[in-house]
Amino acid sequence: MRHFLDFEKPIAELEGKIEELRRTSDAGGIDVAEEVARMRDKAQALLKTTYAKLSPWQKTLVARHPDRPKCLDYIRALIEEWTPLAGDRAFADDAAVVGGLGRFRGRAVAVLGTEKGSDTESRVLHNFGMARPEGYRKARRIIELAGRFGLPILSFVDTAGAFPGIEAEARGQAEAIARSIEAGLEAPVPFVATIIGEGGSGGAIALAAADRILMLEHSVYSVISPEGCASILWRDAAQAPTAAEALKLTAEDLRRLNLVDAVVPEPMGGAHRDTAATLAAVGDKVWDSLEPLLALDGATLCARRREKFLEMGRNSVV
Template sequence: MTNYLDFEKPLAEIEGKAEELRAMARAGEGVDVEAEAGALDKKASELLTELYRDLTPWRKCQVARHPERPHCKDYIQKLFKEYTPLAGDRNFANDHAVMGGLARLGDTPVMVIGHEKGNDTKSRIERNFGMARPEGYRKAIRLMDMADRFNLPVVTLVDTPGAYPGKGAEERGQSEAIARATEKCLQIGVPLVTVVIGEGGSGGAVAFASANRVAMLEHSVYSVISPEGCASILWKDAEKMREAAEALRLTAQNLHKLGVIDRIIKEPLGGAHRAPAEAIDSVGQEISRMLEEMSGKDRDALVHDRRQKFLEMGSKGLAA
């Protein structure tokens, strides 16, 4: 059963009516409904195109958070061969909100790291809804160090509302762990590419995304704070999240214009959750292209280009 977002309710009604007609036909009621159902399908397709033609920033946030959107685990299973998960930070624990391990993208050995939100109640609790604790970031640091030692490109998949803000996480040095992970991204002498596949929230996302190349799916978001958090701080009213989403300029289109990200990966009509296999394939092709662009560059060039990219960030948008 499809999970419809608030702004998709008219679409839900049309698609529901078409399914009801087909259910009547399957029940053997002797009614030829295919022509009428086909007309409803056409109407639904036209409405879907209209709804997604020019999504507002807030609606993009809703699409980016859709529960059926492909998550890190889905990308790893479909895109990477011979995935060998590596666990633990060798200090405190293994954080299930962060996945990572050795794998092959085609014939290229890589280290893949990403946030995993989970896809049902049990897995979401286990994964802490994709909100990493300090041990998650320290695990990522360990894996990036390993990739650097063995000259393996690093691929990171970002999908988090932000780092976990709980008491235990703060006691174990959450901000320090995020800062160290961001520093490690800027230090390693191997290609580092990032794709924001859903939410890119705050420093929890930057810790994986200080990369040579950063791409975003068309309806993903990337911001210093959630719209609800921003609205709570600025207006003392979380219901002003729509205005906050506009002000934050968190969409892939805004960020590409500002030079914060390098490219936008087109999603299937209606979002990645409507055609997961197609979305995952598009991401895989873009990762391969980004890695190919950096092939042949030496360690010093990769580090210099990455640091320069972040020093110049925002200048493109300001100049415009």
């Protein structure tokens, strides 16, 4: 059953009527093809109109859509000979961060990502994509492994942020995130990161300190969630839509500010409406971003990556 967001209710009503007409036709042998086609055209036009003018808050809701393709969907679709790696070699494994080795279009690569899960059981297993320190230490281990063996790094980011629990802080959450960012900046290999849903706070940039940062059209990337920002500034989480506007968290805003390198268009109505097309589009864009980097040596990559992030601080003015 398709899940509709609040602002999609008129679309949901139309699609519900279409489904009802189809059931009526099947049960009574009535020919309603012409009426179904008319209503389908109307629903598509409404979908197009709605998605052409999404607010930053509505884009945030689309980025969080429960049916949106997750990190493991991208790995299954794009990575061959996938071999997952587990553990941080210090404390434990963290299922919120997935990583391993495989082949992307014939080339050996290291892959990282944050996995939210797609149903209740998997969401609990992956802690809703909120990593603990051991997750970021695992990411750092895989990044350093890729550097030693000359493997390009691909990451797929979808997280509301790092896990905020006391036990995570006790085990060095901030240090683990900082070390993961440091490892990304110092990796002597090509690194392409893609924001596929939410890119929240340091929990996202820990896996996105890359040569090329891509964003799906309806993904978001920000220093804090709109709800968190609203709670701090207005003491009222209900102000989240206002905060989303101020945060400039959409792909369009971030591309304009030169904080990301490219935006990957989504199917009309969001990635969840055509998962196969989304996965293929991301694969093509990742390859287009990765291929030019393969010709560069490690020292050049590191120097350019460092300058890229320093430039963000110098010139990005909201």
